Amino acid sequence: MTGSHLFKLPKFLILTGILLLATGCATTQNSETVGDNDPLEPANRVMFNVTETLDKHLIKPIAKKYVDVTPVPVRTSVTNFFNNLGYLNVILNDFLQGKIHQGITDMLRFTYNSTFGIAGLFDVSTPIGMPHNVEDFGQTLATWGVDQGSYLYLIAPTTTRDITDQVPSTLLNPFFYMTGIIFAPISALSAVNTRANLLEATKIRDEAALDPYSFTREAYLQQREFLTYDGEPPATGYDDIFGDADDAGNAGNEEESGMLIIE
């Protein structure tokens, strides 16, 4: 084992700990409604406020400056580069979800972009019919029937199920095995670029949200559901909000569920 790998050992142990703890929490959580999925709300709100303050005064201004001084094609290439670095995790999760055809296409996509796309700087695969897919270990666990677990807000929204993705996504990212000298500036660039790509989304949230914490949580959980079903969640799931999905069963439980029954 080399010195740099020994240096990475604590990080690996932390990631394994996350996986074990989160999987445990995720499998014991049975709540179905969004409100019930946030038992850690007081702690989550504290983390949310800390992150928002840090973002407002430091990260967001840097991201804005980065957008101002970096031409769009350069930012696109930076995004492509980091997407490509993380794509081995997408391929693994394609296969874990039984999406064999998509897995093979994604392997080709990774190979094409890494070679013809110059280390992933250019996305040469999408124009020839190999689009960018979004798969991760949280979605894989969902397809295996693991409940989403409790909502968590650390430096971004997640759940006790979805946070398990940190382990495979980190270990499968070539970036993880780089030495400290290269690791630090590339990490910083990745963080700033990710934040820059979210500027529009957070602008919309800030314009619309009355309570940004609840808004972020609801949007995140719904977006994850959408991704789990590959953009085709069952239409009947949207009936739940009307409180009449099961007329016979729910009609008498208006007070108990806190939901207004819509006839």
Add this chain to the structure above:
Amino acid sequence: MTLNLQHLLKTMIFLSLTFFSCMLWAEIDKEQAIHAPVEELHASLLSIMESADTKSFQERYHVMEEAVVNHFNSPLIAKVILSRHWKTLEEQSQSDFIDLFNRLTISTYVDRFDSFSGESFKNLSIEQMKENRFMVKTELVRTNDGPVSFNYIVQNDGGEWKIISVIANGINDLSLKRADYSAIIKERGFDALIASLKEKISDLQPK
């Protein structure tokens, strides 16, 4: 006798064809009626996008106002969003909330759909959820980016099909607003919600 039998057979075939044609037309009519509010809304959105540089915020607001008032079931949407809090409100407060909510919806549409670069809406499919409730699946086709999924839940109330929920890229506006608004009511009460909505509407107006 043979002639009568032939006549009867022809009559039966004619009646059957007429019956099935009527059924088919009724089904097509129903599908068109379900699509109608969504198509009207999309036409208005394209109109305010195309006229973003030539018409004022207020002129575009009037275009959207007509679409939202006519094609959204605002009272039902308001009830679902406020959930159990709805019944605790006086009739006047309920009516005020519906009015404010409509103004916020219209202002948000006018603010967000503020440029045009060849976008169009495409109908994808229609899916039945309940006897009088359907999901109309569409997408916004963009020339310089991937499509955005826009699905609508459309419900028949009193013979009219109206939109009761908009789901953009999997995010249901109704659930989002319910979570958002109930957090404010729980922490600061209904009056604070009304004050926040007024502030949001004011923020969306051109300065």
